[in-house]
Amino acid sequence: FTQRAIDLITKHQPEKPLFLYLAYQSVHAPLEVPEEYKEPYKFIQDQKRRSYAGMVSILDEAVGNVTAALKMYGLWENTVLIFSTDNGGQTLEGGNNWPLRGRKWTLWEGGVRGVGFVSSPILKQKGVISQE
Numbered sequence: 001f002t003q004r005a006i007d008l009i010t011k012h013q014p015e016k017p018l019f020l021y022l023a024y025q026s027v028h029a030p031l032e033v034p035e036e037y038k039e040p041y042k043f044i045q046d047q048k049r050r051s052y053a054g055m056v057s058i059l060d061e062a063v064g065n066v067t068a069a070l071k072m073y074g075l076w077e078n079t080v081l082i083f084s085t086d087n088g089g090q091t092l093e094g095g096n097n098w099p100l101r102g103r104k105w106t107l108w109e110g111g112v113r114g115v116g117f118v119s120s121p122i123l124k125q126k127g128v129i130s131q132e
Contacts, residue, residue: 002062006069014074024062027055029093032056051096077121085114 005022037054044050063083070076088110089095091103101113102108 002065005066009066009069009075012073012075014078018075024059026059027052027063027089027095029054029090033116046094048094049096050094072129080118080120080122082116082118084116087111088113091130 001022001024005020006022009018018063027100031048033051033054037057038050039055040057041050044053064071067076067081070079070081087104088097088100088106089103090105091097091110094101095112097103097110100108100110102110104111106112
């Protein structure tokens with residue numbers, strides 16, 4: 001997905017609007033990750049948790065690569081990047097929602113709350129944190 005997104009960015013004319021929806025499947029079961037991404041987390045004893053951590057690293061790298069392409073090709077200055085999830089982590093597959101109770105498929109906060117952020121050079125209000 002990342003390479004296709006970067007290809008679209010490199011061919012896009014900066015003066016024209018671009019809507020790019022990039023729905024990563026990571027971090028999600030099945031927990032499949034190349035060994036080199038698990039290596040930095042070898043101190044984590046739980047295999048599922050270690051794989052999960054590696055998958056987070058891959059996702060972080062992918063979002064970073066897309067962001068770098070937006071900057072390199074002159075699109076970042078007019079971009080609003082929204083990063084979101086659809087639910088809390090699945091604790092049976094390496095996720096951790098602490099201090100919230102619950103997991104994916106539950107109605108406790110650990111199942112329905114998730115991380116997200118909005119980043120953009122065109123935002124007027126910066127550094128806002130919501131605890132809601």
